[in-house]
Amino acid sequence: MKIVVGIKQVPETTNVKINEKTKNIDRRGLGGVINSYDLHALQAALAIRNQVGGEVITLSMGPDDFAVSLQETLALGADKAVLLSDRAFAGADTLATAYVLSEAIKKVGQVDLVLVGQQSVDADTGQVGPIIAEMLKVPQVTYADKIDAFKDHLVIDRKLENMEQTITAKLPILLTATDKANRPKYTNVVEIAKSFDKPIITWHAGDLDLDEKRVGQAGSPTIVRSISEPQKVAKKNHRLSNDPATAARELVDILKQKNILTEDK
Known part of the structure; x- marks a missing residue:
C-alpha cells in the first residue's frame, strides 16, 4: 500500500509575532516542530504499513528549513520524504495549499491512502485534508480514531458529537486522524542516524503541473482583514x-x- 502523510511544521513557541503588512505569522527566528496531529497521522500510517506492507511517504510544503521536520519523519520510520519549496507558494491559504499538495500527490502516483492530521495547532481550520480529497476526487473519512487495514479496504472508527461510527472504506481514500488514533513514538540516536540514508526529495513549482493563478497569494481567496497578538495580562x-x-x-x-x-x- 502506498501511503502519503501530510506534514506541517508549526511554530514551537507561543511567543508568536504578526507581520502587520501580510497579516501572516512572522516565522523569522521561530523554531519549528511537527504539528502534533500530523504525528498521529504518521504513526497511523506506519501501523498500516506494518499490517499490510507498503511504503510511507511524508509530504510537506514550506521553506527549505522544513526539511528538518521531514528528517524527523524519516527517523520515526517513513520511507522517504518530499518537500515542496518555492517562493511562489508563499502566503497560501488553505485552498492554495491543498491545490499544491494535491498536485504533488498526483506526481507521486498510484497513492492508495492519504493521511493528514485533523487540523493544525496554529491555524485550527481542519480544511486542508478535505479539500485535498475533493481535488483528488477520492472519498474521505474525517476524525479517524482507529484504523484497521486490510489488502483492499480499511475499517475506521470515529466518534462524532452525537454518534459513534464504524466505516468500511475501499481504497483509494483520504483520512484525517485525531489525537486518539495512537500514541506517537519518539526517535532515538540509532533511528536518527539511519534516517540520513533515506531520501528527502525537493520539488519546486516548475516540477509540478501547476496553474500559477492557483498558488500562493494569487490563488488564495481568503483575505485576513485584521489580526492581533493576544494581550498579556x-x-x-x-x-x-x-x-x-x-x-x-x-x-x-x-x-x-x-x-x-x-x-x-
Whole structure:
C-alpha cells in the first residue's frame, strides 16, 4: 500500500509575532516542530504499513528549513520524504495549499491512502485534508480514531458529537486522524542516524503541473482583514500564611472581598 502523510511544521513557541503588512505569522527566528496531529497521522500510517506492507511517504510544503521536520519523519520510520519549496507558494491559504499538495500527490502516483492530521495547532481550520480529497476526487473519512487495514479496504472508527461510527472504506481514500488514533513514538540516536540514508526529495513549482493563478497569494481567496497578538495580562497572587488556621481565615476574607462568599444574615 502506498501511503502519503501530510506534514506541517508549526511554530514551537507561543511567543508568536504578526507581520502587520501580510497579516501572516512572522516565522523569522521561530523554531519549528511537527504539528502534533500530523504525528498521529504518521504513526497511523506506519501501523498500516506494518499490517499490510507498503511504503510511507511524508509530504510537506514550506521553506527549505522544513526539511528538518521531514528528517524527523524519516527517523520515526517513513520511507522517504518530499518537500515542496518555492517562493511562489508563499502566503497560501488553505485552498492554495491543498491545490499544491494535491498536485504533488498526483506526481507521486498510484497513492492508495492519504493521511493528514485533523487540523493544525496554529491555524485550527481542519480544511486542508478535505479539500485535498475533493481535488483528488477520492472519498474521505474525517476524525479517524482507529484504523484497521486490510489488502483492499480499511475499517475506521470515529466518534462524532452525537454518534459513534464504524466505516468500511475501499481504497483509494483520504483520512484525517485525531489525537486518539495512537500514541506517537519518539526517535532515538540509532533511528536518527539511519534516517540520513533515506531520501528527502525537493520539488519546486516548475516540477509540478501547476496553474500559477492557483498558488500562493494569487490563488488564495481568503483575505485576513485584521489580526492581533493576544494581550498579556499580569496575574496577581496572594501568598497565604504557613499556619493552616490563619491561611483559612485569610482565604475566607479574600473570597468575601471578591463577593464569592457572602455572610449569612
